[in-house]
Amino acid sequence: MTAYYPMMVKLSGKRCMVVGGGTVAERKVAALLEGGADDVIVVAPRVTDNLDAWTAAGRIALRRKEYEHTDSEGAFLLIAATNDRRLNSGIAAYADRQGRLVNTADLGDAGSFVTPSVVRRGALVIAVTTGGASPALTALLKRRLAGQYGPAYEPFVERLHALRRRVLAEVDDAELRAAVLRLAAEELPAEDGQGTIGGGGTAADAIEQWMIRLLQAAERGR
Numbered sequence: 001m002t003a004y005y006p007m008m009v010k011l012s013g014k015r016c017m018v019v020g021g022g023t024v025a026e027r028k029v030a031a032l033l034e035g036g037a038d039d040v041i042v043v044a045p046r047v048t049d050n051l052d053a054w055t056a057a058g059r060i061a062l063r064r065k066e067y068e069h070t071d072s073e074g075a076f077l078l079i080a081a082t083n084d085r086r087l088n089s090g091i092a093a094y095a096d097r098q099g100r101l102v103n104t105a106d107l108g109d110a111g112s113f114v115t116p117s118v119v120r121r122g123a124l125v126i127a128v129t130t131g132g133a134s135p136a137l138t139a140l141l142k143r144r145l146a147g148q149y150g151p152a153y154e155p156f157v158e159r160l161h162a163l164r165r166r167v168l169a170e171v172d173d174a175e176l177r178a179a180v181l182r183l184a185a186e187e188l189p190a191e192d193g194q195g196t197i198g199g200g201g202t203a204a205d206a207i208e209q210w211m212i213r214l215l216q217a218a219e220r221g222r
């Protein structure tokens with residue numbers, strides 16, 4: 001099996017091109033948009049109703065035509081998702097030579113990256129892949145993780161972020177700082193992720209009180 005290096009890529013301002021307009025292409029486009037892409041071009045003679053609607057709404061641009069290599073000029077990233085295997089691998093080979101990141105929806109390791117399945121809870125992103133060994137297992141694990149790490153994680157991560165900024169600014173002792181941040185992370189939402197922790201949101205005085213409580217607990221633990 002091919003080995004893969006996982007990373008989180010910033011896509012804002014980068015041209016992303018999806019070749020093909022079927023249900024697989026639609027899923028890839030949705031994932032790009034969720035991932036912050038703001039310059040997505042689809043090249044395909046026929047597209048799904050959703051891709052048509054997203055074009056009409058100005059969320060993506062559509063070139064309603066058969067793909068040619070000149071289309072890929074300026075693309076930072078390409079996804080080949082047509083139902084033509086030879087075309088997909090041709091796109092991958094050409095894009096690779098041009099130094100562009102490329103994914104093929106049919107033959108995973110013909111491209112330079114594969115797309116994971118993703119659970120998003122605000123800044124928390126859980127990505128799963130089997131590198132093409134079993135997309136069905138990937139989808140199953142994603143459903144399980146989505147249940148285990150529920151919606152309560154989004155506000156929890158926001159609170160942790162607010163706390164961390166405060167602690168970095170106010171606690172000089174590196175060991176104490178690490179202890180406070182570790183204790184804070186341990187106040188996980190309930191196992192199903194549906195509950196809330198301590199309430200309070202990200203208001204400055206709520207974060208302040210949380211920090212004081214954690215500092216006391218960390219001091220006791222020394």
Ligand SMILES: C[C@@]1(CC(=O)O)C2=NC(=C\c3[nH]c(c(CCC(=O)O)c3CC(=O)O)Cc3[nH]c(c(CC(=O)O)c3CCC(=O)O)/C=C3\N/C(=C\2)[C@@H](CCC(=O)O)[C@]3(C)CC(=O)O)/[C@H]1CCC(=O)O
Pocket residue numbers: 027028031103104105106107108109113114115116117118128129130131132133134135136137138139142
């Ligand atoms: C994660 C996800 C992301 C996404 O696509 O957005 C994704 N596949 C998903 C689902 C899924 N795909 C397929 C099934 C049917 C069950 C089955 O066949 O097992 C299901 C399950 C379902 O639909 O429930 C069929 C399938 N997939 C690939 C082939 C071609 C081949 O293997 O040759 C075929 C056969 C096509 C055919 O029949 O011709 C190839 C790839 N699919 C990948 C990603 C990459 C490796 C990911 C990994 O291994 O972890 C890779 C290599 C390339 C790539 O696309 O990057 C998304 C989960 C969405 C979610 O739920 O979040």
Ligand SMILES: NC(=O)c1ccc[n+]([C@@H]2O[C@H](COP(=O)([O-])OP(=O)(O)OC[C@H]3O[C@@H](n4cnc5c(N)ncnc54)[C@H](O)[C@@H]3O)[C@@H](O)[C@H]2O)c1
Pocket residue numbers: 019020021022023024025043044045046047048065066067081082083084085087104105106135
């Ligand atoms: N990665 C995955 O998760 C996954 C899942 C299922 C299937 N697949 C693979 O993905 C491929 C696409 O699946 P689908 O269900 O979206 O297919 P589909 O038949 O619904 O759509 C194919 C699309 O490709 C376009 N196309 C064909 N020739 C083209 C060309 N020359 N230039 C530009 N566009 C062209 C068509 O217009 C159409 O929009 C299949 O080959 C399948 O093997 C991948």
